[in-house]
Amino acid sequence: xxxVYQGYVIPPYYxxxxxxxxxHGKTRGECLMRxxxxxxxxxxxxxxxxxxxxxxxxxxxxxxxxxxxxxxxxQYLAG
Numbered sequence: 245x246x247x248v249y250q251g252y253v254i255p256p257y258y259x260x261x262x263x264x265x266x267x268h269g270k271t272r273g274e275c276l277m278r279x280x281x282x283x284x285x286x287x288x289x290x291x292x293x294x295x296x297x298x299x300x301x302x303x304x305x306x307x308x309x310x311x312x313x314x315x316x317x318x319q320y321l322a323g
Contacts (some may be wrong), residue, residue, distance in 0.1 A: 273308075304320070
């Protein structure tokens with residue numbers, strides 16, 4: 245969980261799970277707020293990432309309210 249750090253250069257043959265972002269808070273709302281900020285500030289250059297998707301997901305009302313199910317993401321992505 246600590247292989248990537250600020251200034252790290254991702255090699256051409258990288259694991260698609262380059263890193264993970266973990267946030268903590270006293271409430272779900274606080275965690276989501278911290279997660280939104282962390283995602284907005286996170287920068288990964290040189291490769292495609294899922295950051296745009298996750299930035300959008302943490303702003304979705306269903307995610308904010310905890311009103312989702314096992315097929316929610318599939319339906320969301322299908323539009």
